[in-house]
Amino acid sequence: MNTQTLILAILNFQDASGYEIKKQSSEGVFSYFVDISYGSIYPTLSKLEADGLVFGRSESQSGKPDKKVFSITTKGRQEFIATLASPPAIDKFKSEFLLVAMSADLTSPEVITKAIDKRIIEMEELIKVITGLRVECDHPATQWITSYGLHVKGADLAFLRSNRDSLIAMAGKAIKLDEAAE
C-alpha cells in the first residue's frame, strides 16, 4: 500500500492538511492499519496536487499557524476507486514479540515477563483507541472495520492473559539444558 493511495483514502473521508494526515495515520481511525511519516506525506501531497488528484488552499486559523488544507478532486476519487478495485495484497505483519516468545527458552523469565506485559498493555491501549473511534464515527464501513478490530484484538488479549504464565514458565529452559550439559 503506497503513500499516495493512503493519502487519497484519508482525503476521501475528509479534507486535511499534511499535519492532520499524519495525525490520522498515527492516532486516528487509520492508525490501526497504516502509518506514514512527514517525510513522505509532504512530497506526496505536492506530487498529488501536480497530478490534479488533490488541491490545496491556505487556511488561516486563530491561535495557530496557517495550514494548507487539501481536498480530493473528482479525478483523485476516480483514481482511488480504481486502486480499490484491484484485489488487496495480503496483510503485512511483522512481530518482534513472536520472535522473542518463540525464543523464550533462551532468555530469562524477567525478559519474557516484560515483553508479554508490555504487549498486554499495548493491546489494551489499542482496544481503547479503537473503541473511542467507534463512538466518534457512525460511518457504516468504519463501524464494520472497528468491530472487526475489536473482535480480533479482544481474542488476542484474552489469549495473552490466559497464557501469560505458561510462556513465562518456559523462560530459561535452554540455558538450564546448556548448564546441565557442561
Add this chain to the structure above:
Amino acid sequence: MNTQTLILAILNFQDASGYEIKKQSSEGVFSYFVDISYGSIYPTLSKLEADGLVFGRSESQSGKPDKKVFSITTKGRQEFIATLASPPAIDKFKSEFLLVAMSADLTSPEVITKAIDKRIIEMEELIKVITGLRVECDHPATQWITSYGLHVKGADLAFLRSNRDSLIAMAGKAIKLDEAAE
C-alpha cells in the same frame, strides 16, 4: 526487526543454507510473522560470517546442487540473546483489505465480495499452515506461538464469515448518493 536478527533466530533453531532460510521465512514456522528476500539474505549471511556470528560449510547433496549450510556460533547466539533482551517493538501491521473495507461504500458489491472471499481463503490457508507447523514441531515455545496464532486467526476467520454479507451490503452506497445528488 532487521534481517540479521531474523537470520540468527532461524539459525538458532537449526542449521540452514540461504535457500532454506528463504523457505523458512516464507513457508515455514517463521512465515507467519517474517519474510525476507534472497537479495537481503545472502549479503547478510556474508556479513554475519565475516563478523564471526555464523559459519558456513559447503555440503554436497545427491541429486541436487551443492549448498552452503550455515550454523550459528556461540558469539552469534550471545548476540541474538542480547537482542532479545531489549523490549520488542510493537507489531508492524499494514492491511490493504481494511482500507478497501473501510471504503466499501465507494466500490461495487463485486469488488468487495472478491476482496473478502480472497481474504477468507487466505485466512483458511494460513490456519492450515500453522496447524501443520504444530504437528511437525514439539518445541514448547513454538507450540505456544502457534496456539496463539491459531486462536487469533480463528477469531479473525469467524468474524469474516459472520460479517461477510453485511460488508457486501454496504457496497455502492456512496455511489448511489452521488447519483441521487445529480
Add this chain to the structure above:
DNA sequence: GGACACATGTAATCGGTTACATGATTAC
C-alpha cells in the same frame, strides 16, 4: 532439449524514515 526445482549471488532501484531546518502562536 526444455521445463522445473534447487541454489547462490549482485546491481539497480525504490519507498520510506530520520534528522535536520524553519517558523507561528500560546501558555507559563
Add this chain to the structure above:
DNA sequence: GTAATCATGTAACCGATTACATGTGTCC
C-alpha cells in the same frame, strides 16, 4: 524567554526488494 503544540518542508540515508545473471541436477 522558553517550552510545547502546531505546521511545513528538504536532504541524507538506509533497508530491502526487484530484476538480473548464472549454474546444477532431474524428469519427461
